[in-house]
Amino acid sequence: MSEARRWAIDAASAAARVPAEGAEAAVWTVYGWAEVALGCAVLARPGAFAGLDQVIAGRGVRRGGIAAARLRALRAMAGPVPGYYPVPESPGPVPPVAESTWHLCAALAEFCDALPARRGHPRVPDGAADHLWWGEKYRPSARRGHLVVPGRPYTGLARRVWMRLPGHPAVLVDVPRRAPEPYRRVWRGIHEGAHLDHLAAGEGRSGSLAGPHPAEFGHGLLAAESYAMAVELVALLESSERGEGRVAGCLRDGIAERIGRLPGFPGRLRLTGRTLRRAAGHREPELAALPTLAAAYVTGPLRLLAGDDLALPVRLRADLAGRWEALTRRWPAARRLMAIVRDVHADEVSDASPLFVVQ
Structure with missing residues (x-):
């Protein structure tokens, strides 16, 4: 079996192991398969899509939500789409977002609103490699040597553009994005850069660069997005201190x-303050059926920074904690945010605990 086919089989199988059930699990699985399909297209090696086909044929997922359209479009780059591929139809209702998530959203929005608003930013060349270099000062465990590959053919077909491919521990597919340069710089240099640092930091644990990284799918993806968003919170305070x-x-x-x-959205939130009013202008159809994954971008970083034990390499956790602890000593708003997060966590533990009657 070729290396590319083995990679695709392993990645597609990992994509099907998600911490969800029912319709949400089906949508999440297809969402992951679309990312595997992007990797197959980037590899452009015989056998890659055959490995993905093999896994999809054996799973029997027929309706995969909106992401199925991306999956099918990427698969079509290699020839006719097999009839057993999922179609972009809803597989059914999914659970609502937890009440504690809305509580943490309100706390995070209040934290953002409390920060000073200043102007000014340095100019850098508008390229993925330049953006990654620029973002190093904000990333607690910044590493170099990440591979950037052209992604223009996949415009509109990609969401997660960071991945491990055979022989390359950390790859960024440089898919064009419609956004002003400062937003692209922050997205690539800080958020995606943090993901690449995560992939590179874990390269020694799996023993081989032939398969996918645990951070790319399922529980690992929740931890990965929690980490990248936590890095964004560090960068938010540090850029404010620098006057950027x-x-x-x-x-x-x-x-x-x-x-x-x-x-x-907005759930139980009252749209007061700049951050929540700004939030009202955003919708992401692919995440509408993925409440667990969508919530991880908000609750995950807060819980991680408050001390929750997520599956992260030791160095990443230590570097992140050191930077955040130093910032909380200087920023009262950060201390208030962490206090709220811990209170919410304590309430969740209390609600989940059995009731004991002492006689």
């Missing part, structure tokens, strides 16, 4: 976007 107001503004807008694309 445009960078801080882009990061605040990014947080508003993550809140606004939660399924059922």
